[in-house]
Amino acid sequence: MKFRKTLPLTLLLLSATSMPTGAAAFSETSEPAAAAPAISLDTLRGLTETLSSDEFEGRAPGTRGEELTVNLLAERFAAAGLQPGNSGSWFQDVPLVEVTADPATTALSYTANGETTALSYGSEMVIGTRRVVPTIDVENAELVFVGYGINAPERGWNDYDGLDMTGRIAVILVNDPDYQTMTNEGLFEGRAMTYYGRWTYKYEEAARQGAAGAIIVHETEPAAYGWNVVESSWSGPQLNMDAADNHMDRSAIEGWVTNDAARAMLAAAGQDLDTLSDAARQPGFAAVPLGITASAHLDNSIRREASRNVVAILPGSERPDEYVIHTAHWDHLGRCTPAPDGDDICNGALDNATGTAGLVALAEAHAAAGAPARSLVFLAVTAEESGLLGSAYYGNNPVVPAAQTVGGINMDGLNIVGPANNVVVVGYGKSELEAYLERAAAAQGRRVEPETSPERGSFFRSDHFSLARVGIPMLYASSGEDLVDGGAEAGSAAVMDYIVNHYHGPSDEYDPNWDWTGAVQDLQLYFAIGRELAETTEWPNWNPSAEFRAARDASRPSSD
Structure with a gap:
C-alpha cells in the first residue's frame, strides 16, 4: 500500500479527439480539454471516517463489519x-474458508542434540495452515535450509x-538473492523484488516440492515491515479461497520465525x-540439511463463508461493451493483536478506507461528468489483506x-501527508x-518517477496484480515522497512513520487533521487517466518485456 499528497481541486482533462493513433498514442502530448468535476472532500473525509470507525470493527471479511461496509458502498454507488x-x-460472491488456530495450543519446537527448544507463539514464531482440517501434527521433521526457496x-x-x-x-529467507543490489539490474532484477521474493510464492513452491512445512526467517529490511506486522497479520x-480438495496440496504448516x-x-x-545467507545469494547454492528436527501442532476452528466484492458500473454511451476498471480493497484485519492500551481493532483508516472512499469519490465525479x-467499472474487492483473494477471484471469474x-x-x-511534486509508479516500465x-x-506540473523502494515488492502486494496476471493492463501509482512542504526528507519520514508505527496496527485510525489536498490531486490524476481511456479507441498493452504481455496478447490477438 501507498500514501502521499498534492494540491488543486480541478484537473484539465485530456482531449480524446487530439489523441494520436498507433505507437504515437503512447508518446505524444495531448492538449487539455474541459475541467473535471470537483472531487468531493465530504465523500473522502466522511466515508473514510465511517469505514474506519470502531462500529465497522476493522472491516474483516465475514463479519458484521463486512455487512455494514458492502451495504454502505452499494448505497453510495447507487x-x-x-x-x-x-x-x-x-455484489459478487467470493467463496472463502476461514481457519483459526487456537493460540493456546499452537506449538513449534526444534530438537538438537537431544534437547528440545519450544518457540513462543507471537514473540518468536507464528504458524498456521492452508489445509482445511481441525488438527495439524508434524512430528520430528528434518529442517532443511533452502536459501531463498x-x-x-x-x-x-x-x-x-x-x-x-x-x-x-x-527454512527460507525472505525476498530474493540480489535484493541488496542498489540498482535494478541482476538475475532477479536487483533491488526490485520479483514475485520469487514474495512470501506467497515461497509457500507455493515449498508445497510443490512436497515439503511438510515452510518457515520463513523474518528480517525487517528485505521483508519491508517489522515483526509486529507479521504477528498481527498472521x-x-x-x-483463503475455498477449494474442493481442502487445500491438502499445501504444506501442513506455513509460518515465520523471528x-x-x-x-x-x-x-x-x-x-x-x-x-x-551469504552462500544462498550465490549462483549454484546447494540447500543445507540441518541435521535437526522440528515438530508443530495446530488446533483449528473452521468456518466457510461467502464474502463479497462490490461492483458498480457507469455504462458507456458509444462502446458499452468495452470497459475501464478502477479498483480498491474495502477490507482490513478486523480485530487484531491489542495495542498496549488494549485497543484490539485494526481500523485500517489509511489502509484502505481512504482508497475505498476515493473509489466512491471517483465514481461520483465520473457520473457527474x-x-x-466506454463503460467504467468500479470494483471494491474483499480479502486483499488475506492474499488478494477478492481480486484473484474476480480475475478468474470476471464480471x-x-x-x-x-x-x-x-x-x-x-x-x-502533504502535496508532492512527483508521482511514483509501482512496477515502472x-x-x-x-x-x-x-x-x-504534466498537466499538474508533476514529474513521474519509479518507486524508490522496489525491494518492498509493492507491485505484488495489491489488487492490480490479480488483474495483471490475467493480462489486463493495470496502473498502480501514487504521490511521491518529494513533498512540496519539506521535500524528500519530510516525505520519507512520513512514510517510515506510518510503516513503523501504524501499518497493520490498531493506531491506523482516522485523523480529522489529515491534509486531503494531495489525495484530491491524485484522484484528479486518476480521473483524467480513466476518462482518456474511456474516450479513446486505443487498447494500451503491457510493454514487450513485461511478464503479463503474453496473457494480454493471447486474450486480444487482433488488438491494435
Missing part, C-alpha cells in the same frame, strides 16, 4: 447514479535442486545464519470479460498506461 455491475446485483528454471536457479522435501520442513482468523529465533535454531545445528464512450477490459487503475491508500500518466501528471 446515490452517485451508477448501476449494479453484476447482472443486476451490486526459489525454483526459476528460466533464470538457471533452483534452490531445491536434487532435494526430496517429503516429510521435511524448508495471528487470528486466516482466510531473526533471533532463527539464529539460535541454526546455531543449535552448528550453522551460522549470516554465513548461510456524464457517460464516456466483465478481461479481453474487453481496456485497462485500469488501482488505489491502495491515499495521500494524507511495465505498461503503456504510463504514457497516459505522464500526460496527466
Whole structure:
C-alpha cells in the first residue's frame, strides 16, 4: 500500500479527439480539454471516517463489519447514479474458508542434540495452515535450509535442486538473492523484488516440492515491515479461497520465525545464519540439511463463508461493451493483536478506507461528468489483506470479460501527508498506461518517477496484480515522497512513520487533521487517466518485456 499528497481541486482533462493513433498514442502530448468535476472532500473525509470507525470493527471479511461496509458502498454507488455491475446485483460472491488456530495450543519446537527448544507463539514464531482440517501434527521433521526457496528454471536457479522435501520442513529467507543490489539490474532484477521474493510464492513452491512445512526467517529490511506486522497479520482468523480438495496440496504448516529465533535454531545445528545467507545469494547454492528436527501442532476452528466484492458500473454511451476498471480493497484485519492500551481493532483508516472512499469519490465525479464512450467499472474487492483473494477471484471469474477490459487503475491508500511534486509508479516500465500518466501528471506540473523502494515488492502486494496476471493492463501509482512542504526528507519520514508505527496496527485510525489536498490531486490524476481511456479507441498493452504481455496478447490477438 501507498500514501502521499498534492494540491488543486480541478484537473484539465485530456482531449480524446487530439489523441494520436498507433505507437504515437503512447508518446505524444495531448492538449487539455474541459475541467473535471470537483472531487468531493465530504465523500473522502466522511466515508473514510465511517469505514474506519470502531462500529465497522476493522472491516474483516465475514463479519458484521463486512455487512455494514458492502451495504454502505452499494448505497453510495447507487446515490452517485451508477448501476449494479453484476447482472443486476451490486455484489459478487467470493467463496472463502476461514481457519483459526487456537493460540493456546499452537506449538513449534526444534530438537538438537537431544534437547528440545519450544518457540513462543507471537514473540518468536507464528504458524498456521492452508489445509482445511481441525488438527495439524508434524512430528520430528528434518529442517532443511533452502536459501531463498526459489525454483526459476528460466533464470538457471533452483534452490531445491536434487532435494526430496517429503516429510521435511524448508527454512527460507525472505525476498530474493540480489535484493541488496542498489540498482535494478541482476538475475532477479536487483533491488526490485520479483514475485520469487514474495512470501506467497515461497509457500507455493515449498508445497510443490512436497515439503511438510515452510518457515520463513523474518528480517525487517528485505521483508519491508517489522515483526509486529507479521504477528498481527498472521495471528487470528486466516482466510483463503475455498477449494474442493481442502487445500491438502499445501504444506501442513506455513509460518515465520523471528531473526533471533532463527539464529539460535541454526546455531543449535552448528550453522551460522549470516554465513548461510551469504552462500544462498550465490549462483549454484546447494540447500543445507540441518541435521535437526522440528515438530508443530495446530488446533483449528473452521468456518466457510461467502464474502463479497462490490461492483458498480457507469455504462458507456458509444462502446458499452468495452470497459475501464478502477479498483480498491474495502477490507482490513478486523480485530487484531491489542495495542498496549488494549485497543484490539485494526481500523485500517489509511489502509484502505481512504482508497475505498476515493473509489466512491471517483465514481461520483465520473457520473457527474456524464457517460464516456466506454463503460467504467468500479470494483471494491474483499480479502486483499488475506492474499488478494477478492481480486484473484474476480480475475478468474470476471464480471466483465478481461479481453474487453481496456485497462485500469488501482488505489491502495491515499495521500494524507502533504502535496508532492512527483508521482511514483509501482512496477515502472511495465505498461503503456504510463504514457497516459505522464500526460496527466504534466498537466499538474508533476514529474513521474519509479518507486524508490522496489525491494518492498509493492507491485505484488495489491489488487492490480490479480488483474495483471490475467493480462489486463493495470496502473498502480501514487504521490511521491518529494513533498512540496519539506521535500524528500519530510516525505520519507512520513512514510517510515506510518510503516513503523501504524501499518497493520490498531493506531491506523482516522485523523480529522489529515491534509486531503494531495489525495484530491491524485484522484484528479486518476480521473483524467480513466476518462482518456474511456474516450479513446486505443487498447494500451503491457510493454514487450513485461511478464503479463503474453496473457494480454493471447486474450486480444487482433488488438491494435
